[in-house]
Amino acid sequence: MIPAGFKESLACSSDRELEPLIDKVLGDRPLDFEDGLMVLESKNLSLLGALADHITLQRRGERVFFAVNRHINYTNICDSKCNFCAYYREEGDIDAYTMSLSEILGLADEASRMGARELHIVGALNPSLPLSFFEEMLEEIHARYPEMGIKAFTAVEIAYMAEREGVSTREVLLRLKRAGLTCMPGGGAEILGERVRERLCPEKISGEEWLSIMEEAHSIGIPSNATILYGHIETYSDIVDHLLRLRDLQRRTHGFQAFIPLSFHPEKTGLKGVRGSTGFDDLKIIILSRLIFAGEIDNIKAYWVTLGPKLAGIALRNGANDLEGTIIEERITHAAGARTPTSLSKEDLINIIRDAGRVPVERTSTYETVKVYD
Numbered sequence: 561m562i563p564a565g566f567k568e569s570l571a572c573s574s575d576r577e578l579e580p581l582i583d584k585v586l587g588d589r590p591l592d593f594e595d596g597l598m599v600l601e602s603k604n605l606s607l608l609g610a611l612a613d614h615i616t617l618q619r620r621g622e623r624v625f626f627a628v629n630r631h632i633n634y635t636n637i638c639d640s641k642c643n644f645c646a647y648y649r650e651e652g653d654i655d656a657y658t659m660s661l662s663e664i665l666g667l668a669d670e671a672s673r674m675g676a677r678e679l680h681i682v683g684a685l686n687p688s689l690p691l692s693f694f695e696e697m698l699e700e701i702h703a704r705y706p707e708m709g710i711k712a713f714t715a716v717e718i719a720y721m722a723e724r725e726g727v728s729t730r731e732v733l734l735r736l737k738r739a740g741l742t743c744m745p746g747g748g749a750e751i752l753g754e755r756v757r758e759r760l761c762p763e764k765i766s767g768e769e770w771l772s773i774m775e776e777a778h779s780i781g782i783p784s785n786a787t788i789l790y791g792h793i794e795t796y797s798d799i800v801d802h803l804l805r806l807r808d809l810q811r812r813t814h815g816f817q818a819f820i821p822l823s824f825h826p827e828k829t830g831l832k833g834v835r836g837s838t839g840f841d842d843l844k845i846i847i848l849s850r851l852i853f854a855g856e857i858d859n860i861k862a863y864w865v866t867l868g869p870k871l872a873g874i875a876l877r878n879g880a881n882d883l884e885g886t887i888i889e890e891r892i893t894h895a896a897g898a899r900t901p902t903s904l905s906k907e908d909l910i911n912i913i914r915d916a917g918r919v920p921v922e923r924t925s926t927y928e929t930v931k932v933y934d
């Protein structure tokens with residue numbers, strides 16, 4: 561229900577040209593490509609933020625999710641060598657690493673003792689790791705810590721496992737699910753359009769392949785997240801096109817649990833002359849995500865690793881209803897020079913959410929409630 565006077569209060573601060581868009585959003589009609597461009601081109605952040613916050617409250621209420629989780633990046637040796645990536649190393653580099661199964665289990669054990677309910681496991685395209693290594697990893701973690709959700713392997717890693725093993729991506733997904741995979745992260749999407757992908761990551765799977773692996777995963781009961789990497793060489797059209805492609809897939813599968821905008825950190829990467837995003841850009845993408853996905857992808861995540869905890873808190877009043885978790889040890893964005901913390905405590909997350917006037921809800925990796933902190 562639209563609160564009395566809400567539309568009028570928006571109109572007071574409205575650019576006339578935004579009024580049809582406001583009508584569309586408040587009338588529950590989906591935004592199209594031109595609407596998306598209008599949001600990105602507008603400077604009226606306060607109006608658009610209020611609109612996105614209104615839709616968030618209407619669809620998701622006052623509750624904001626967070627997870628006590630741990631990231632495990634099992635290797636940084638990668639065959640793909642994406643131009644935007646500062647994380648990968650080549651075999652033999654002094655700081656190249658691959659974790660053994662016992663190291664991974666040690667980290668899972670530490671996470672379990674800290675009360676984590678989710679492991680986020682992603683790595684790189686390391687030719688020395690067979691599919692059986694990943695199956696054993698999942699089986700062991702699942703057997704020891706059945707309460708822990710295992711969110712693991714991007715669509716890019718799944719495609720690489722399938723290629724190395726000589727089997728279909730569907731078979732890889734089925735085997736990993738049998739071994740204990742709960743859900744998948746949304747990485748590797750970057751920008752789905754081929755023009756940008758050719759320059760960012762020419763060796764990576766195409767945008768269409770990324771979407772097709774996600775569709776397969778959803779069809780066999782593996783939900784996933786979706787991401788966008790912005791703030792590099794993309795245009796506004798590329799961003800809107802990316803979101804609309806995700807929305808199309810979501811309408812078919814309903815398998816995306818959360819959407820996570822990731823701002824690009826250019827330092828130490830191969831992309832020269834790129835400035836990265838501003839705080840204004842960051843909030844605009846959160847706002848646009850909520851307005852485009854409305855009730856179709858339930859959760860829009862404020863990823864404090866790239867936003868910083870302060871801006872992440874502000875995002876919670878501009879369309880986000882989900883805050884990245886404790887993480888414990890973030891390696892990938894920090895390899896590119898991020899100056900944000902590598903970990904936040906559960907209390908930090910609760911405080912950020914409460915400061916934004918919202919109710920913290922600890923979640924599992926499939927968004928069941930663990931505890932409401934009201």
Ligand code: SF4
Pocket residue numbers: 638639640641642645646647648683684685716761764
């Ligand atoms: S982004 Fe992923 S696939 Fe690309 S080089 Fe980095 S680790 Fe490898």
